[in-house]
Amino acid sequence: MKVLLLSMPDVVPIIIHEAAVHMPNHGIACVGGNIDPEHEVHLVDLIRKRRSVRRYLSRLMERLQPDLVGLSAMAWQYDTCIRIARLLKALRPETKIAIGGYHATLMHEEIATAPEARWIDFMIRGEGEEAFRRLVNGLAGCDDLAAIPSLSYKQGDAFVHNERAANLDLATLRLPIRDKRRLTWGYHMVNAKIEVLETSRGCTRACTFCSMKHMYGRSFRAYPLERVLDDLDDIYYRCRARWVFVSDDNFVLYPARVMELCEAIIARNYRGLHFCVQADCRTMASNEEMVAKMAEAGFCSVFLGIESGSAKNLKLAGKGDIVDASRRAVRMCHKYQMMVIGGLVFGFPPDDVDSIRETYEFFRDIDADAAYCQILTPYPKTGMRQQLLDEDLIVNKSDYKKYNGLWANVRTRHLSAEELHYQFWYQRQVVLGWWKPSPLMARQGRLWTSIWRFAFKPLLQWRHRRAMAKHGWRGLYLQEVEHWQQMNTFSDLEGYR
Structure with missing residues (x-):
């Protein structure tokens, strides 16, 4: 079987310009890496071909003539995903199309009865490595489609949804593809080469706006330590990348595990290797020994889910009152020379002009290095979506192309969606102003901060x-x-x- 895996070209320029950071899609790399070796597999990150998607795919389909194409898409990328599926069917009607990712997982029943279902042959729900591996084998005549958990497939014109599989044993997964089977290249963070590493899956937190629990449940699984180190060796020695984005939803959920992993990285003596991670404020604020060990291991940038300076909004989001923890977490990171990117969310039901301005002022006052600002998005099947529906606060229920955190799909009790969107933009300009690199950022990125x-x-x-x-x-x-x-x-x- 010839298999082609594609990620979408859509981007969101929330931190910096959309061309300044391009990271490889880790999901399709993991799926591709677990397809059995007798099959021919290629990967393409269309974010690297976004200026000529149709022309590039037309040439690629003619050259590869794949039997199966897998498309991965978030909710806000789904419109592009369907257009690409239709293009691929026009280019090569005999090619089978499978879609996966968060949107297919959460919305498979709705997709199955929608007009675009005619362009789709299969859906993979939840984790894709094992289900897609078996699908490839099934199309090659070596497995039974009806027996593959988490697969949706067509009988006639109707979809059959097999039972959802249990979460995978991460110890059984092979390394993701980072070799010449990946047909796109040039992944970078400003002027440095970057790759993606996964050390765990899932999160046990109860944030109501998050859709992650629909992928894994409210659970946490870690890869074996040796598997993580093998992955790092691949990134460091073969790919020669010196920046690593750790894609875990919450890397620091279990501090003892973080300490063990950091000790192993330090013992490996990767010179000049830098890590960026995502973490929660409570854990970072209360585990100084862990933070110190992370810094020693090369962790130099941390995304913190600050979300809001309002305890009321944080309660609605299921975060608890982390206002003080946010302050302490930023101080702790800076003590150990870690840059902080703080996540902020606007558009909670109580928000008005004053609260939006006050949240930006709170962020400015805690001295984080950069802001990742989004508007509350009612992702399908989340608890927050239901809360907003109950109050009739969602103004866009179905145009998922705008579900990327950049658009106001909701109104608040005090602001229309249009005014929320404006205040989200305007207050950032007047409160945060022009980005000023902190002394820490200036030291760690002399070239690009000087250019700025x-x-x-x-x-x-x-x-x-x-x-x-x-x-x-x-x-x-x-x-x-x-x-x-x-x-x-x-x-x-x-x-x-």
Whole structure:
């Protein structure tokens, strides 16, 4: 069997420009790495081909002539996913199309009865490695589709949904694909080569806005230590990458495990290797020994789920009151020379103009290094979606293309969706202002922070002053909205709705 795995070209420029950070899609790399070796497998991250998606895929399909194409998509990428599925069927009708990822997992029943189902042959629900491996073998005549857990397949024009599989034993999984079977390259964080590592799956926290529990349940599983180190060896020695993004939902959930892993990394003596991770504020604030060991092992950037400076909003999100923990976590990270990217969420039901401004002021005052700001998104099947539906606060229930955290799909008790979207943008401009690299960031990224300070920032400030004189804040906002609207519009796919 010839298998092609594709990730979507859609991006979200929430921290910095959408071209400044491109990381490989780890999901399709893991699925591809676990397909049995007698099959021919190739991977493509379409984020690297977003300027010519149709032309690139047309040439690729002619060259590879795959028997099966797997598409992975989040909810906000699903529209693009279906257009690509239709294009692939037009290019090679005999090729089978399988979709997977969060959206297919959460919405498989709705997809099965929707008009676009005619372009889809299979759906993989939940973790894809074993189900997709068996699907490939089944199409090769070596397995029974009806016996494959987590697979949805067609009988005639209707989908049959097999029983959902139990969570996988991570110790059985092979390494993800990072070799020449990956047909796209150039993954980077600004000017440095970057790869993705997974050391665990799942989270036991109860955040109501998160869809992750629909993939794994409210659970946590860790890869065996030796498996993680083998993965790191592949990244460090064969790929020669020196930056690693750890994709775990909450890397620090169990501090004893983090300490053990850090000790092993230190013993491995990877020189110049840097890690970026995602962590919760409570654990980072209360485990100084762990944070110190992380810094010693090369962890230098931490994403913290701060979410809000309002205890009321945090309670609605299922986070608990972590306001003080957020302050202490930032201080702890800075004590050990770790940069902090703080996640903020706006658009909770009680939010008004003052609370939005106060959250930005809270973030400024705790001295985090960069902000990752999103508007509360009512992802399908989440607890938060139901809460918002109960209050009739969702204004966009079905256009999932705008479910990427950048758009206001909800209103609050005090703000319309349009005003929420504007205040989300405007208050950031006036409270946080122009990004100023902290001394820590300036030391760790001398080249790119210097380019920002002495080249890009002065130029952009000059352009901003001219634009402000001509358009004012509202005019600048409308220009930004127009850019966002065009960002994931792929003109060469327009005919494939």
